[in-house]
Structures are given as structure tokens and as C-alpha cells.
Amino acid sequence: MMPGDDYQIIADTVENGVHHITAAPSRLVCSKMIDFELIDGKIHNLRYMGGCNGNLKALGALLEGATPAFAQERLLGINCAGRGTSCSDQFARILRDVLAKSPAES
16 A cells, blocks of 8 residues: 555445545545535536645636546646645545546546
8 A cells, every 4th residue: 555545435426417526535634525526527616624725725726627637647646745645646546546436437
């Protein structure tokens, strides 16, 4: 297991075409919860609980309507303070795992 792989997907549901995911990121990062939706293959309503509030709100705003591939390309591997992961890397890892189970949305 790599550093940061201890995240957990808490909820992964699809209702009325909205794929809603809630996850608890690794204990190595500051955020405590990541919540987002995939609608028509695009990221929507990305929200973090905890962490660097302004930066994570900005990340959600920047990724609104983006494709999962774009988010993963930009965010996978970002390292915060030598932890081997970051709040943004956690989102990309969680997104990658969710899409591996639902490849039609990537």
C-alpha cells in the first residue's frame, strides 16, 4: 500500500443520472471529507470538509464541469509537505477508483 491509499469511499450512488460520491480521504491530509457528483461525465459540486478552505473551494470552482480525465491528469501525484499525497491528489485517486467501477463516466 502506498502512502495515502488509506482513503475510503463512504457513499457511491446513482440517482436520476447523478452519480454522487462521498469519501473520507487519507489521514495524511487535512481534509476530512470529499463530496462530489458526476453528471453526464463531468465533475460537479466538488466540496471538501476541513483542509485549506479557500484553496479547496477554488479547486472545486476550477474543476466545475471538467472531465475526470482532466482532473486526474492535473492532480494525481501532487504532494503536500512531503506526505506523499495531498487533498487534491486524494480527490484524483478517489475519482480514479470510482471510474474504474463505472468506466462509462470517464
